[in-house]
Amino acid sequence: MRAIVQGVTAQTAPIVLDTIRQRRTIDLLKLKPDPVPQDVLEAILTAATWAPTHGKHQPWRFTVFTGEGRRQLADLFARAYAASSAKDAGSPDAQENQRMRVMRAPVWISLELHVPQPPRFPQWEEEHALAAAAQNMLLAATAFGLASKWVSGVAMISPLTAHELGAPELRGFIFLGYAAEQPKDSTRTPLEEKVVWVRD
Numbered sequence: 001m002r003a004i005v006q007g008v009t010a011q012t013a014p015i016v017l018d019t020i021r022q023r024r025t026i027d028l029l030k031l032k033p034d035p036v037p038q039d040v041l042e043a044i045l046t047a048a049t050w051a052p053t054h055g056k057h058q059p060w061r062f063t064v065f066t067g068e069g070r071r072q073l074a075d076l077f078a079r080a081y082a083a084s085s086a087k088d089a090g091s092p093d094a095q096e097n098q099r100m101r102v103m104r105a106p107v108w109i110s111l112e113l114h115v116p117q118p119p120r121f122p123q124w125e126e127e128h129a130l131a132a133a134a135q136n137m138l139l140a141a142t143a144f145g146l147a148s149k150w151v152s153g154v155a156m157i158s159p160l161t162a163h164e165l166g167a168p169e170l171r172g173f174i175f176l177g178y179a180a181e182q183p184k185d186s187t188r189t190p191l192e193e194k195v196v197w198v199r200d
């Protein structure tokens with residue numbers, strides 16, 4: 001097959017497709033505590049920034065919490081949970097659980113939506129650009145042998161968390177780490193039920 005994009009060859013496709021198939025959401029409890037090297041994190045974040053973005057608005061910002069820096073996020077999630085409308089928001093145990101969860105993954109990355117003001121395109125276009133950046137991040141992480149999860153729990157989309165990060169809006173977090181055990185495999189609806197072909 002002829003390369004239509006410089007540097008992309010017939011050999012590239014199986015690797016990319018396999019990486020897409022191999023990405024699986026992992027449970028927080030299945031991660032090792034091992035840190036992720038800085039150059040790997042930078043490569044993952046760079047992959048995020050190569051997502052398609054209408055008008056090159058690049059409506060994303062990311063805050064990366066690692067090492068002791070995670071304690072700030074742990075406190076933030078505990079406060080955000082306490083301020084939320086969750087049934088057990090007032091429970092010190094539930095707040096402590098939020099704190100502990102953060103320390104179980106070596107890396108947390110916020111998905112912050114920054115729509116240019118005044119908006120030039122519909123909001124959904126900016127949302128989708130951020131989602132494409134998030135998927136690039138998940139795939140790049142998979143390519144580096146990292147497990148990941150996109151999470152959107154109460155504290156992770158809380159206006160308080162967004163405010164403290166200086167983000168107008170938050171679309172959750174991605175956590176990353178090396179898997180201690182294989183993530184569960186997933187399933188998808190067969191193509192026939194999702195795709196309509198229009199041919200001659």
Ligand SMILES: Cc1cc2nc3c(=O)[nH]c(=O)nc-3n(C[C@H](O)[C@H](O)[C@H](O)COP(=O)(O)O)c2cc1C
Pocket residue numbers: 023024025026150151152153172185186187
């Ligand atoms: C926008 C978004 C938010 C998500 N939030 C959560 C979440 O809060 N908790 C969770 O367990 N999984 C969350 N997920 C991950 C899905 O549960 C996961 O993708 C799904 O179970 C399919 O598994 P797979 O990713 O291994 O194919 C989220 C995924 C997306 C795209």
